[in-house]
Structure formats: structure tokens, C-alpha cells
Amino acid sequence: ETGVTQTPRHLVMGMTNKKSLKCEQHLGHNAMYWYKQSAKKPLELMFVYSLEERVENNSVPSRFSPECPNSSHLFLHLHTLQPEDSALYLCASSRTGGSYNSPLHFGNGTRLTVT
Amino acid sequence: GQQVMQIPQYQHVQEGEDFTTYCNSSTTLSNIQWYKQRPGGHPVFLIQLVKSGEVKKQKRLTFQFGEAKKNSSLHITATQTTDVGTYFCGGGADGLTFGKGTHLIIQP
Numbered sequence: 001e002t003g004v005t006q007t008p009r010h011l012v013m014g015m016t017n018k019k020s021l022k023c024e025q026h027l028g029h030n031a032m033y034w035y036k037q038s039a040k041k042p043l044e045l046m047f048v049y050s051l052e053e054r055v056e057n058n059s060v061p062s063r064f065s066p067e068c069p070n071s072s073h074l075f076l077h078l079h080t081l082q083p084e085d086s087a088l089y090l091c092a093s094s095r096t097g098g099s100y101n102s103p104l105h106f107g108n109g110t111r112l113t114v115t
Numbered sequence: 116g117q118q119v120m121q122i123p124q125y126q127h128v129q130e131g132e133d134f135t136t137y138c139n140s141s142t143t144l145s146n147i148q149w150y151k152q153r154p155g156g157h158p159v160f161l162i163q164l165v166k167s168g169e170v171k172k173q174k175r176l177t178f179q180f181g182e183a184k185k186n187s188s189l190h191i192t193a194t195q196t197t198d199v200g201t202y203f204c205g206g207g208a209d210g211l212t213f214g215k216g217t218h219l220i221i222q223p
Contacts (some may be wrong), residue, residue, distance in 0.1 A: 011123040033210050043213040056210055090157060
């Protein structure tokens with residue numbers, strides 16, 4: 001329904017686990033993003049891929065590793081997370097080019113709990 | 116780095132009252148975007164403003180972009196229960212920087 005599909009919707013993992021979040025967009029966009037949404041904090045931009053090249057990494061800890069194999073798919077690989085990493089992880093996509101940012105289309109998010 | 120501030124953080128209104136949220140950026144923005152996130156949902160794009168002093172309307176919603184392109188506001192006239200949610204503003208290049216959002220709570 002959103003054109004951007006995220007799986008899984010919920011994930012509980014221990015601090016020693018390795019897991020991956022998946023995002024797929026069906027909108028023909030060529031830019032994809034990972035945002036973190038925690039309680040009482042702004043939406044935090046984590047990674048930006050434009051035309052499958054990473055263009056932004058906002059000093060995100062190395063325990064988060066993105067992968068963008070093509071313009072429709074985006075992954076976030078997680079390992080040795082901390083409890084403070086528990087949050088809603090939102091994927092978004094947009095068009096690139098032009099003078100202004102194109103609107104972002106968000107997925108429903110993955111609610112991550114680190115125990 | 117760029118910072119985007121929004122006030123108020125929470126706003127309680129009676130149904131039918133008006134509501135306004137304000138957005139201020141530490142730097143001049145080429146454009147600003149507004150999003151709405153319903154409880155349990157994801158942010159949904161509402162509008163984009165690009166011109167200095169621009170005003171746009173969507174039914175009961177009025178959006179303004181400041182003359183200096185560093186601030187913006189969203190005004191809702193005669194709120195309805197369907198307006199409940201968090202309203203975010205965002206600006207910047209290569210991915211938006213968002214404010215914390217304003218949570219709108221409506222009492223019937």
C-alpha cells in the first residue's frame with residue numbers, strides 16, 4: 001500500500017545476534033534511505049544511497065552496515081547491537097535529480113528491540 | 116551541522132479549535148517538507164515549499180515558508196479527530212533533517 005515494503009515488521013534480538021532488515025520499493029525511485037526513530041528524538045538519518053552509491057553516513061556506529069544491491073532494494077545488517085539501539089527503523093525512497101529534494105515515501109518500519 | 120527545531124512538542128486542543136506548529140532551521144533551506152505520522156504509522160508526505168514567503172493550502176491546512184527560508188509553519192483550522200498525529204518538518208540535501216515533531220492530541 002505504501003509502495004515501500006519493509007520486513008520484518010517486528011524483530012527482537014540479543015546483543016550477540018546478527019540480523020538484517022530488508023526494504024523494497026516499487027515506485028521506480030533511485031534513492032533510498034534508512035532513518036532511526038526513537039522516542040523523544042527526531043527522525044535520525046542514518047544512510048543515504050543515490051543511484052546505488054552511498055552518499056551520506058551520519059556517523060553511524062559500525063554495528064550498522066547498509067547494503068544497496070540495486071535501486072529497488074536496501075538492507076541494514078545488524079550485529080552486536082546495544083539496548084539503546086532499540087527503535088523503529090524506517091526505510092524511505094525518493095527520486096533524485098532536480099533542484100529540490102523529492103518527497104520521501106516511507107515504509108511501515110521495523111520495530112527493533114534489543115535485549 | 117544543520118538543526119531543525121519544532122515547537123510546541125505537544126499540543127492538546129479541543130475538537131474544533133485551531134492548531135499551529137512552528138519549524139525553525141539553523142541554516143537557510145532550499146525547500147522545506149511537512150509530514151504527518153499517525154499513531155503506530157509511518158510518516159506521510161503532506162507538502163513541499165520552495166519559494167521565500169510561499170503559502171500553500173490543503174483544505175483546512177495552511178503551510179507557510181518564511182521570507183528568509185529558515186522557518187515555516189503549519190496551521191490547521193477547526194481540528195477534527197482525524198488530524199491526530201505527529202507533524203514533522205524537514206529540510207536539507209541528500210536526505211532530510213527533521214525536527215522532533217509536534218504531537219497533536221485532540222479532545223472530543
